Amino acid sequence: MKNPAARFAVQSLGASRIREVANVGIGRADVLPFWFGEPDEVTPAFIRDAAKQALDAGDTFYTHNLGLPQLREAISHYLSALHGPIATERIAVTSSGVSALMLVSQLIVNPGDRVVAVTPLWPNLIEIPKILGAEMVQVPLQFGHTWELDMQRLLDALTPGTRAVYLNSPNNPTGWVITRAQQEVILAHCRRHGIWIMADDVYERLVYDTAGGQACAPSFLDLATPEDRIISANSFSKSWLMTGWRLGWLAAPAGMMADLGKLIEYNTSCAPGFVQRAGIVAVEHGAEIIAHSVTRYQTARDFLYERLNALPRILSPKPKGAMYLFFRVDGERDTLALCKQLVREAGLGLAPGSAFGPEGEGYVRWCFASSLERLDEGARRLARFLEDR
């Protein structure tokens, strides 16, 4: 039966092309999967213990819509150390980073609104405003030695009357990281025209070739006044190895919190209390996890970068952040077909670039949040596949 009821926007939603590739590998234990954006390490024990203790203590009831006061405060302290003062009253806890993005979009996007996004981009950030009836305008990054933003092209797209610009930096899938100077130009332009900036900051702690420790990508939060039309969405998934926990947050102007609370009530009501308890421990005592991941992923990135660029037909820039190599396969016009073939014939699971917008076609995404042994075996499989072709 075809769905006879699909909402106009749902009908036009693309099925996930990553999922389409992964489906080819179902039931095959020999496939090495690098297709999803997920670290391969279990959440550290001390974080899991906090959830278990909360369960033992009987923490199985509703919490406030905006989250446990203690967690909001912990996030406020954490963000303030990175970006300057962000008051607790500007923090809302959400049931995952993607829920945070859905909430922001419900809050600021009206049907017919013009929303600009810099692409290639994680498909959810394009599809969510579409579900709410937005008209999406995509400004592609330019591919050269690295991925670069054509600032004039972005400013031209941010016409008066534009509702919002959606930016994800460090970027999934390209690893592009916006500069402070670029942020200043965008902020000045958006202030002039009353355009909202929706910053997806979930990879802000995964930046490389820096001093480490408290290293963090440039954030609009560093520049914003508390009343600026800037909303930062974040997640526990990547910073603290908590993908499966579905916990995130928003930092927004305090004046929006009442409406955000209502929308959280109508979306998930709250995140589980015992999950939030684990979040408190992660935010307060998780600095070492971040340092461990950054060191591990930087080594993995460098290793895979060398290995891939040694192969014929492959050209990969070195990403400055996030956890993906987004590389060109020379002469490939249909990377969805290529990735399916890689699963079937080489036992290698990668994500087709076209999953991230038409600008991504010709590229392939490889998540390197993995061990060197697995990356090495993956690179071997890719090399063999390309030789045999």
Add this chain to the structure above:
Amino acid sequence: MKNPAARFAVQSLGASRIREVANVGIGRADVLPFWFGEPDEVTPAFIRDAAKQALDAGDTFYTHNLGLPQLREAISHYLSALHGPIATERIAVTSSGVSALMLVSQLIVNPGDRVVAVTPLWPNLIEIPKILGAEMVQVPLQFGHTWELDMQRLLDALTPGTRAVYLNSPNNPTGWVITRAQQEVILAHCRRHGIWIMADDVYERLVYDTAGGQACAPSFLDLATPEDRIISANSFSKSWLMTGWRLGWLAAPAGMMADLGKLIEYNTSCAPGFVQRAGIVAVEHGAEIIAHSVTRYQTARDFLYERLNALPRILSPKPKGAMYLFFRVDGERDTLALCKQLVREAGLGLAPGSAFGPEGEGYVRWCFASSLERLDEGARRLARFLEDR
């Protein structure tokens, strides 16, 4: 700062009047709260243990958008025993019952669509379609000895071109339970006009004065073919004392599952795996919890019903299901003010009827999922308050 960006629909969202009353009691340990729809018992240990074991086993990664296959299968078995065969492929796991309602609305409601709801009703069921731009039409239940549905009035409201009817039975707040005969009439009418039936079935196991055990309220699932335009939303919250876990499900035509999977990806992606593991145990081994709750709540209902109706100016029908007494306070025109006064002056936390729509004004909701000792003390406080007035 007033929110300068609110979506047209968000601006018109009412703040929760229940929350408004609860805020009066913040920081007061002496208030007896019966305002929220939440049982007062912790989730049973064997369910919490399942989550803890999953955490120990390292189950901290993403799951399928539609949920763990094992949980979908367990729900399919559970529902099939109650309602006749409901295939696993018709089940989607959601991050709470309210998320299930949001997903259904995103799936079937377009901006401008006419959606009919029977009221008084849990406010979320009115506000969610509004967020998506629906035009809501409310058909009020009639108050007499009990709450009754005026069928002709409902059918008149379900004009051709109506997109959906939202029904919640057993009903929050009134305890109204739809009859099989009424369901048959509504189903025939909706089939004729292609109108979707969205059944919020979260209280289906909380019905009283029945044989107990496998007792269940009449459900549209009993009557539906697999292709009927019927979606049933459900939750683990009330049946298995799992409010804080934020776990629910949808039973829908199989042809909608692909679109539902996409929408789940864009709303929360999945419920946490360790929460779903707890859900499996609850569904498979939770029959005794339901029996325990039904026995306990029936006793509580009868106790409170006697106590309240013995008071002057109070008239309460005896609800057939759910976990609320929704009673009239004679001569009260502003139950929001009354409920705030009750908190301040009597230390008693109840929910104003106007929180459930204009038809609810003049009534007050009391959640009786509580111990007799607490209900007794609450009734004493109410009696004293009414005497002193």
